[in-house]
Every structure is written in C-alpha cells, then in structure tokens.
Amino acid sequence: MNLSHLRIVVDEREKRSGIPSLLKGIGINLEIKTLPVGDYIVAPETIVERKSISDLVSSVFDGRLFDQCNRMKENFQFPIIIIEGDTNEIEELIENPFVFYGAVSSVAIDFKIPIISTPNASHTAKLLVSMCSRKDVTKGPFIKKIRKSDDLQRQQLSVLSSLPGIGEKTAIRMLEKFGTPLNVFSASSIELSKISGLGELRAKKIKKILQVKSKHMKKISQKTLHDS
DSSP: OOOTTOEEEEEGGGGGGSHHHHHHHTTOEEEEEOOSSOSEEEETTEEEEEEEHHHHHHHHHHSHHHHHHHHHHHHOSEEEEEEESOTTHHHHHOSOHHHHHHHHHHHHHTSOOOEEEESSHHHHHHHHHHHHTOTTOOOOOSOOOOOOSOOHHHHHHHHHHTSTTOOHHHHHHHHHHHSSHHHHHHSOHHHHHTSTTTOHHHHHHHHHHHHSOOTTSOOOOOOOTTTO
C-alpha cells in the first residue's frame, strides 16, 4: 500500500516518542514543525494531542489538560486526544482515581473531545495513519495561524475547570458569583454549594482538595530550645 501521498504535520517535541520515525518508516510524508497546540495535524481540521499515562495525570492536576482542550476547540473543528499506555498505571500514580476520571469525563462530555486509548507507540502510529487516510478528508493547508492563549478570561476558566467535576459552564457560574478564581478558592463549601449544578457534596470535595496538605510538601525541620 502506497502511503507517500499522505501527509501529517508533527510537533518537533514528539520526536522522542518514536512515533515520527514509525510514520516515516511506513512511507508517510511528514512535516516537522513547532506546533503551538496539539501534537499531530492529520487533516486540515483534525488535530491530535497524544498523552502518555504519566503526562495525562500531571496535566489533569496542573490544569494543562483543560487549557489544551480549549485551544484545540478554538482552532480546530475535530480535536482528538490519544491516551497511550497501560491505563492500570493510573492506580499507581494517584491516590484517588475518581478525581482523574472526573477530569477525563469533562473532556469527553463538556468539551466533546473524543478520547482514544492505544497500548503503545506502534498502535498510535497506525491510528494516526488511519485518521490521515480517511477518504472524506478534504485537501487543504494543514498549517493555520493559531490564536495565542493569552486571553485572561480563558485562563481563569481553565484554572477552575481543572477542579474535579467542574466543566466550563460551572466555571463560568463560579466567576459570575465570586468574580475571580482567588475568591472561588477562598469561598466556603456552603457558599460554593449554592452555585447551580455544584451541590454540597461536590463543594466539600473541592474544599478538601484545596485544603488538605500535599504529601509532596517538604518537611522543614526546626530546632527547638531543647535541641540547641
């Protein structure tokens, strides 16, 4: 099967994943660029963000995932997320998997972005080829001018949407009520529970996440008078 007529634009940071080499090895025409959003452009309006299990987990908790989803939705009609690796690792990386799956559910339901799982780089490469070789893919320029993610309002929504179970609509309601993300974080669980669609249980869960000390916090040993 001749695949040389197929073209995929690849973010240069994906080289270390080994996937570009696999694509090139089977004859795909690659264009290596520094993409401001996403990892692979397989069609004029289809962009793919590939995430390993560890990267996916970290992006959930640092808020990157929702910012990336927002930017892909703003600039492409068909954004897709590929989760690559053994999903059993999730249980080993985080204590409460429900927080993680709440965020992933938000991607699928609130952002309406399909999530596809692959076991390894080889299968990811084959999936990308399949996306690129669809007969109904129209011809056209792959590279487009990406709007910069410098919108303060959008960044505020991304911060709030990183909380478990909080989609963009609920984040907007939070800002409408409290004005700023800082005020949201400072609000009591009772105040949060009054937001439409949030509820008391979810409000308490959010406050717990914000208030419980992280196990990663460095312990500072202080000498007492008896130690000196």
